[in-house]
Amino acid sequence: MKVGLFIPCYIDQFYPQVGIATYQLLEKLGVKADFPRQQTCCGQPMANTGCEQDAKPVYRHFVDTFRGYDYVVAPSGSCVYHVRKHYDVVEQTAQVQHVRQATYDLFDFITSVLGVTELPGRFPHQVGLHLSCHGQRGLHQANESEMTPVREGQLSRLLRTVDGLTLTELNRNDECCGFGGTFCITEEAVSARMGQDRVQDHVLNGTEVLTGGDMSCLMHLEGIVRRRQLPMRVMHAAEIFNAALQQPSKPVSTFVPGAVAAL
């Protein structure tokens, strides 16, 4: 199984520890991922601003970079959603179609492809999970409150298996954080207010470590946490699992090499 690691541009530059945790976590789960050096970005910033035409060269570059891999894995549901959903505006060659299907969010990959249902290890903290809208509503990685009262999803399930970890019960389980790409600049006032309200929900309900599967939401929320000097750490969920697995209490029994779900 040839896995290409896609580390989104802003993670590469500003949150290398998230890329490292992703790489090491995959390694601990028996997957040696490759990081093709010519990668840049998925093109979402331009496209969400209305400049899909300008993004097309970036789409082609992405496909060229990753076409040789069985799977492309990224620690960001938003970028993955963009590749899967919005790469429909370039010619649908076999390569484009393959890359669109083969691109996975890290936790979707761990859950659906590797078949891992629990991650041993210890992380004795109260963790607040921020659901990314693109992961949740776009990629259906978690239930939506618009549809059902049951709060369940890939990431919350995995987090609950970690020893010592308790999940925060939020007042609003899946409200958007307000990042929204260039929205965070062009609609600064509303964006900031949305982020402040999300953070406040975590403060009120006792979150010590704020986490999620999408670093872009977390970058925005971290910006608010640090500005307000709140006693809360912000970590990508890959960092939590990677840290928890430093001293695994039991082997990762659920992963059977070769038992890979067919696409």
Added chain:
Amino acid sequence: MSHPLRAAAFTSDAERTTWHDETLWFVRQKRDKAVYGIPEFQQLRQLASDIKEHTLSRLDEYLEQFEQNARANGVQVHWAADAEEHNRIVLDLIRKAGATSLVKSKSMLTEECHLNPYLVNNGIAVVDTDLGERIVQLREEAPSHLVLPAIHLKKEDVGETFHQHLGTPKGEKDPQALTEAARLHLREKFLIGEVAITGVNFAVAETGAVVVCTNEGNADLGVNLARVHIACMGLEKLIPRTADLGVFTRLLARSATGQPVTTYTSHFARPAAGREMHIVIVDNGRTRQLGRPDFRASLKCIRCGACMNTCPVYRRSGGHSYDFTVPGPIGAILSPNIDMRQHSSLPFASTLCGSCTDVCPVKIDIHAQLYKWRQIIAQEGELPAAKKLGMKLLSSVLARPGIYRLGGKIAREGLRFLPHGLTHAQALNPWAKARELPEAPKQSFRDWYAQQAVKQ
């Protein structure tokens, strides 16, 4: 003025923003409770969507069938291509009736056509009889929400308005007392109303009847006391059969307010003896929208307002920040069809979180349409110049790995070594008004990865 500026003005009152957000979130939660209680709710949504799509696919046939049946019922049917023609038709009907005043129940179409100012300018006294609508009418404001037109106001605001216009005691803010004052005031207006205007929630093609849903019963009072009833409807309000109606009434009230059904679901099929009933069918840009494959589904909208209640941006920017008759996510996909330049900032007033699409009872892909409008607005050259240039620049960097690496390094180093006051200067960097920038690391991920490869 664009949405961000109006939204910033709204959020500058932090306390009021909290109150507005929580009030509408409460409505969203009521909706959730009602929805969770119906196991077949998702099937109902699909059915409603299918019925609407079917109706839109043969709208011409259903419109003609509707007109024919309505005429057979003794109803006079009028066609208006746009808002001006709609207003002219209504004024003519009022003049023919020899009337100088009218009572109106809630109708977003007449808001869209700006009927009130037109009639007032022509010497007709107009009284909105929906409580919320009456409040905003007295304040000379536009509704800020589809089903909760005065939701931007607190009871203190209403008390002050009623004190000024209806003579309630200064400082009166008890909702029951204020409502009672409005009842007495409106009762007088109903009794002297010569002409009653209503909106239309559903128009049934097979019967020629129109259905109006209200919680206050004001449509019934108005129509039953007036000599002339004028029902104004957009041409997308059709459903094929009476049998289809139940699908929509079950969805409408649950999605709007969490009620199982509106208090009144009034069917108007024919005029009473000696009276007149008119239906004005209005296009006003709807056939243009029907002709846009990417956006025609927006015509399925049944005006429940659920997308507003759920929208985290709407809840924190208020309905008036959209400066369009229909605010919120649905307004942001309807408005560019009317005037793309004027409303070009609305499709960007969203994080594309997709909650609007998930609550929509007729499954309009609202956030996908927002994304598509953005593309068109950019192509038509309606993006602000800085945004346009910035995106071109970004694209040229991101398609070239070498330049990207260099740019990333410069950004990181800049952030590490430039003074905080400069990188976080609020005049230059809107991000920094409320947020810290990430702490820039020495090394990018790719640098780390390259080092690992060397070590191995």
